Amino acid sequence: DSTKGLRYGHLMIMTDQDHDGSHIKGLLINFIHKEWPSLLKVPSFLVEFITPIIKATKGKSVKPFYSMPDYEAWKEDLGASASSWTIKYYKGLGTSTAEEGRDYFEHIALHKKDFVWADDKEDGEAIELAFSKKKISERKDWLTNYQPGTCLDQREKRIKYSDFINKELILFSMADLERSIPSMVDGFKPGQRKILFCSFKKNLVKESKVCQRAFEFVYWNYHAYS
Structure with a gap:
């Protein structure tokens, strides 16, 4: 229930901001939940470092987006005027320049998110739903009920595990279906x-x-x- 016996106090996930990066986060969360479930309940033990998946640039104005639904909603709101912006898609962390990398770490508080455990029923069951072999039928219902536009609010500094599963990992699951069928x-x-x-x-x-x-x-x- 604490990190006193460990050689480190936190574990930071730094993956690509795309759907596959979300999958890696989910796999790591599931691994810890299976092997050392109490660690997920330690406040701020598991954190993540996020970077933009898209940047829209117009003159000196730069708008970073941390999820595709956020970008798509912004683009739809702008309508035809969206074409006046230059769009750069960040396929992975390697797409960022050295200057951008320095900027991320200079403003690390803007990019760091803490995972928090709300309760066993809400968070534990969400992880089981996404990964358990016994939850195949429930997982099908979960995907069937997906609503386009679903995404995490990246303005939040603390992320419940259930919100990660239902608002971020589900985007990977939907994309995986699309590219596999x-x-x-x-x-x-x-x-x-x-x-x-x-x-x-x-x-x-x-x-x-x-x-x-x-x-x-x-x-x-x-x-x-x-």
Whole structure:
């Protein structure tokens, strides 16, 4: 119930801000919950360090967004005028420049969030819902009831584990379904469709090495947010 017997007092998660980063956070939370559940109840033992997933720039004005739903809501509110902003999508931590990295740590209080345990029923059951093999049916209902636009309020400095599961991890689960299930229209998954798109753009008709084409597809930068 305390960290006195440990060699450290806190554990900070620093993952990419995308859906896969959320999944890594969830896996780590689930691991601790299974092996050392009392640690999650220690105030501020588990913290996370967040960075923007998108920055919108217009002149000297810079707007950082920490979730795609927040960005999409802002873009929808602006309407046609959103095109006057320059958008940069941060695929991972490596996308940030050295200057941006220094800025993050100079203002670390803006980027650090504490996870908090509300109660066993609310938080414990939420973690079980997301990861337990015994909760497959309940998990299907959880995903079926997902509401577009759901996201964590990144202005909050303290995050309940149940809120993380229901407002952030669920975005990964929905994205994972989307990219894992072929479309009934063309039979392709999104990744396969992007490869086909780039192949048509490059007029590829001969056999070639995967590594060579992978580089070319990255060069074309065919990405949902580019």
